[in-house]
Amino acid sequence: MNYDELLNDSEKLCIKHYALCIKHYAFLLLSSLLWGALVLVSCGTDSHHFKIAGRFLNLNQGEFYVYALDGGNSNIDTIKVQGGRFSREIECTDPQTLMLVFPNFSEQPVFAEPGKSVDIRANAANLKEMEVSGTDENEQMTTFRKRIANVSPPEARQQAAAFIKANPRSPVSVFLLRKFFIMAQQPDYKQAKLLIEPMMKEMADNKNPAFSGSLLSISKKLEALSNAEENTSLPRFAATDSKGRVISTENFKGKTGLIYVWATWNYESMSMQRRLKAIQRKNPTQLQIMGICIEATPRDCNTNADRDTLTWPHICDGQLFNGPLISKLGIRGIGDNIIISKSGRITAHGLPTQQMIDELNRQLQK
Secondary structure (H helix, E strand, O other), rough: HHHHHOOOOOHHHHHHHHHHHHHHHHHHHHHHHHHHHHHHHHHOOOOOOEEEEEEEOHHHHHHHEEEEEEOOOOEEEEEEOOOOOEEEEOOOOEEEEEEOOOOOOOEEEEEEOOOOOEEEEOOEEEEEEEEEEEHHHHHHHHHHHOOOOOOHHHHHHHHHHHHHHHHHOOOOHHHHHHHHOOOOOOHHHHHHHHHHHHHHHHHHHOOOHHHHHHHHHHHHHHHHHHHOOOOEEOOEEEEOOOOEEEEEEEHHHOOOOEEEOOOOOOOHHHHHHHHHHHHHOOOOOOEEEEEEOOOOOOHHHHHHHHHHHHHHHEOOOOHHHHHHHHHOOOOOOOOOOEEEEOOOOEEEEOOOOHHHHHHHHHHHHH
């Protein structure tokens, strides 16, 4: 006998109603899941991370690096590029400025916020026109980057000053102040102090901790830079190098001295080191060199220094640009250098590589 024949009309109606309810519930559940997935995609990441994703033209496969400019996550992360695309979530509990370091050794900033994500579009052959969208600050930086792409360095500095004056509360302004007036090859500390004054007034009301932290860091750096200007004495210091040895101001007494900053992912500083090896070999007792290494750990520093047979001490505390020695010596960035005379006075600070070599040779001949 057919099972349907055993059921009366009322029971059949109940079964049909129950089946419709199950289908309706399944539809609602599926819709909720799809909506949840859509929300997650639109948000980009959770509240403790910041997501970087995007696409490069003319770079099908490779990698680039990212580090926090003002502390935060002090590690240097690697972001892989496959098929021209990349995606990476970075731990981020507070707003911070990240620096992207590309295969051609150029650097570009990205302004990170917890729970946010950005989309990057760039031609690897012309990173100056990189587009970063997703947050107001990154879109501001993209607009500024395009505006100065084809102007002269003095014009770019003027544009930076104008932006800072118009946007004293923006983290972008903090970055531009650092880049164009402090870390520049020809810094302008006087202008930097004038520009930072209205920004400091805005600091108390600014709810972005990255703004306040970065601004305070720059303010301290401006003070420290006055301690490492030409014709001043080398500031007294003591530090432990990557092999556990203590090096201090005393090591430079009676010798021509050089303090410089390097990282494996910065071509200019690596090229500088190769040239320094030749000078050190010719002047083993007259020249005291000390490198400040911007690597994640002393082990990374030692691996690269030993591979390149660099015999002089290297300071590597894993704090990137936030280490106490960096601050005390008024270091501006990777590739920065300080030349000290035999009398212990600073004769030059921040020279291009060839000028630095020439000045070292001049001091050694005295």
